[in-house]
Amino acid sequence: xxxxxxxxxxxxxxxxxxxxxxxxxxxxxxxxxxxxxxxxxxxxxxxxxxxxxxxxxxxxxxxxxxxxxxxxxxxxxxxxxxxxxxxxxxxxxxxxxxxxxxxxxxxxxxxxxxxxxxxxxxxxxxxxxxxxxxxxxxxxxxxxxxxxxxxxxxxxxxxxxxxxxxxxxxxxxxxxxxxxxxxxxxxxxxxxxxxxxxxxxxxxxxxxxxxxxxxxxxxxxxxxxxxxxxxxxxxxxxxxxxxxxxxxxxxxxxxxxxxxxxxxxxxxxxxxxxxxxxxxxxxxxxxxxxxxxxxxxxxxxxxxxxxxxxxxxxxxxxxxxxxxxxxx
Numbered sequence: 001x002x003x004x005x006x007x008x009x010x011x012x013x014x015x016x017x018x019x020x021x022x023x024x025x026x027x028x029x030x031x032x033x034x035x036x037x038x039x040x041x042x043x044x045x046x047x048x049x050x051x052x053x054x055x056x057x058x059x060x061x062x063x064x065x066x067x068x069x070x071x072x073x074x075x076x077x078x079x080x081x082x083x084x085x086x087x088x089x090x091x092x093x094x095x096x097x098x099x100x101x102x103x104x105x106x107x108x109x110x111x112x113x114x115x116x117x118x119x120x121x122x123x124x125x126x127x128x129x130x131x132x133x134x135x136x137x138x139x140x141x142x143x144x145x146x147x148x149x150x151x152x153x154x155x156x157x158x159x160x161x162x163x164x165x166x167x168x169x170x171x172x173x174x175x176x177x178x179x180x181x182x183x184x185x186x187x188x189x190x191x192x193x194x195x196x197x198x199x200x201x202x203x204x205x206x207x208x209x210x211x212x213x214x215x216x217x218x219x220x221x222x223x224x225x226x227x228x229x230x231x232x233x234x235x236x237x238x239x240x241x242x243x244x245x246x247x248x249x250x251x252x253x254x255x256x257x258x259x260x261x262x263x264x265x266x267x268x269x270x271x272x273x274x275x276x277x278x279x280x281x282x283x284x285x286x287x288x289x290x291x292x293x294x295x296x297x298x299x300x301x302x303x304x305x306x307x308x309x310x311x312x313x314x315x316x317x318x319x320x321x322x323x324x325x326x327x328x
Contacts, residue, residue: 004102007057007086007094008050011290014311015191016049016160017042018318022187023168025325026180030173037117038172044113045164051106052136056147058099059140061087107133117171124176128167132159150217153195161188182242183321186235190314193231197310200224200269201303221273228269232262235317251328255320260285261313268306280305287312
């Protein structure tokens, strides 16, 4: 099973788990709070995310293969070339059919969790789960294939921001929370920021094969940098607005202590547009970087140093919100 978690890109789980745990922390003082239903919801989100990742690989490889990434790299275009290296067709040990079966299994486990919560919480959580499940499947699967029409960033931000956080809150408490909905917006933007970082880094490679990620759909890297700045800094501004106008505790302004992360990420994205070959070393203040030596060996450090920064930014942001909800 550990092998399948690796194949399903478990290192991306913070982009769903931290929003889910943030929502769970915000339910702590509710009268109808249920730990076990909240945790069941978190487990359901976990397996839905893993299943989505595997379906993404399955449909991406089935319809386009991964050789186009190698062709782009051979032409000197910056392209991530290790996405499906575990497949037999790419020299690995896992078949495409096995990927499909395990993706189904992961989604089935998520469905069971959703059914348990539906039994106790009713239709409100069912509606959220149906929308999340539909968007999660159609993210890569036909007929909609939303990620191939420039909607990946928006879809993932919406799923792992408002849908996940409200779904977990309803699971744990049985009702809705305007404050949680408000917090879910900056969290969703930060999750979308991970995808948009990827979109910009893959801009030339995806454009060359007519894969319309959001950066390609926008069409200008200068405009993309403006959008990137919004994704990076708007979450902090929204929290500040919540403190000033929505009555949030002033302690929420502590999220500004990590402002160095969006500054560092945006700086590195500017340099990617100006000079993709410029190298940036990993720094301890950037947070955890898994398997960094292997990443350098596979010549993916140019991509992963930015991806990890985006992922760790949402991680630290959510951890601050979580801690504040336990101490204030």
